[in-house]
Amino acid sequence: MPELPEVEVVRRGLERWVAQRTVSDTEVLHPRAVRRHVAGADDFAHRLKGHRIGTPSRRGKYLWLPLEETHQAVLAHLGMSGQLLVQQHEFPDEKHLRIRVRFADTLGTELRFVDQRTFGGLSLHDTTPDGLPDVIAHIARDPLDPLFDDELFHQALRRKRTTIKRALLDQSLISGVGNIYADEALWRARVHYERPTATFTRPRTAELLGHARDVMTAALDVGGTSFDSLYVNVNGESGYFDRSLDAYGREGLPCRRCGTPMKRQAWMNRSSYFCPKCQKPPRG
DNA sequence: CCTAGAACCTGCGAGC
DNA sequence: TGCTCGCAGGTTCTAG
Numbered sequence: 419m420p421e422l423p424e425v426e427v428v429r430r431g432l433e434r435w436v437a438q439r440t441v442s443d444t445e446v447l448h449p450r451a452v453r454r455h456v457a458g459a460d461d462f463a464h465r466l467k468g469h470r471i472g473t474p475s476r477r478g479k480y481l482w483l484p485l486e487e488t489h490q491a492v493l494a495h496l497g498m499s500g501q502l503l504v505q506q507h508e509f510p511d512e513k514h515l516r517i518r519v520r521f522a523d524t525l526g527t528e529l530r531f532v533d534q535r536t537f538g539g540l541s542l543h544d545t546t547p548d549g550l551p552d553v554i555a556h557i558a559r560d561p562l563d564p565l566f567d568d569e570l571f572h573q574a575l576r577r578k579r580t581t582i583k584r585a586l587l588d589q590s591l592i593s594g595v596g597n598i599y600a601d602e603a604l605w606r607a608r609v610h611y612e613r614p615t616a617t618f619t620r621p622r623t624a625e626l627l628g629h630a631r632d633v634m635t636a637a638l639d640v641g642g643t644s645f646d647s648l649y650v651n652v653n654g655e656s657g658y659f660d661r662s663l664d665a666y667g668r669e670g671l672p673c674r675r676c677g678t679p680m681k682r683q684a685w686m687n688r689s690s691y692f693c694p695k696c697q698k699p700p701r702g
Numbered sequence: 703c704c705t706a707g708a709a710c711c712t713g714c715g716a717g718c
Numbered sequence: 719t720g721c722t723c724g725c726a727g728g729t730t731c732t733a734g
Binding site: 498537578 | 705706707709710
Binding site: 496587596597666687 | 726728729
């Protein structure tokens with residue numbers, strides 16, 4: 419569910435409320451939430467104990483908490499419905515609380531991983547010399563990363579024989595973009611989601627990347643998009659960006675540019691929203 | 703090697 | 719009221 423802006427909001431919350439605290443105890447309430455930690459729940463809990471959390475980092479939709487004075491980090495992915503919450507100890511357990519991390523201090527708060535659909539989870543991994551958890555080495559940089567390479571992305575588009583929305587969601591080409599921001603960027607760029615990537619010219623790629631950056635930066639500025647109580651940031655506050663979406667979820671509503679009713683089409687077990695006039699489907 | 707589609711989960715709202 | 723169906727923001731595995 420959360421895309422780059424939402425995950426970055428969570429990362430900032432962790433930096434504020436969790437960094438520099440030492441883990442005292444970890445409780446795994448649902449084994450599926452640590453399934454990426456191959457050695458299992460007990461091993462996960464054991465290995466965190468006594469370590470101090472460094473500065474949280476993020477790449478695309480993944481975020482991780484380095485363990486200081488080790489070459490390891492706790493990797494987190496929120497999946498479709500995951501939340502990382504900092505709660506008072508006495509606050510009642512959430513219905514879908516999966517993991518609880520307590521700290522060796524007197525601040526009175528704990529870190530909770532809550533996830534209804536359990537597509538997300540936490541795991542511990544070795545980090546590469548540049549500090550990246552080894553299992554996400556294949557994830558591309560995201561478009562808000564200063565080291566994102568526009569030319570490399572363009573060449574990848576030219577090389578692929580697929581369509582543009584599939585490419586935008588391919589985390590090994592460009593990370594952090596999900597179904598919402600893909601539809602938003604495509605609407606802004608007036609590009610149909612099924613346009614073949616091989617037809618992209620350098621200016622068109624540049625324009626699309628620019629719109630992706632603009633829409634995600636705007637979402638970040640208001641604390642991430644949210645639809646309902648399912649997504650809240652690290653302290654339980656919802657974002658407000660959903661009010662300014664131009665494409666996603668607007669089936670039947672007038673296009674904000676030309677007034678034509680927006681369309682929704684089933685696509686890859688989900689939906690694509692677009693303006694049938696501004697975003698003409700490719701020929702053939 | 704590459705790409706498209708299904709599978710993995712739970713819950714909610716709509717329609718019957 | 720209660721059932722079934724469709725749908726939900728992601729990733730990964732498998733079939734072709």
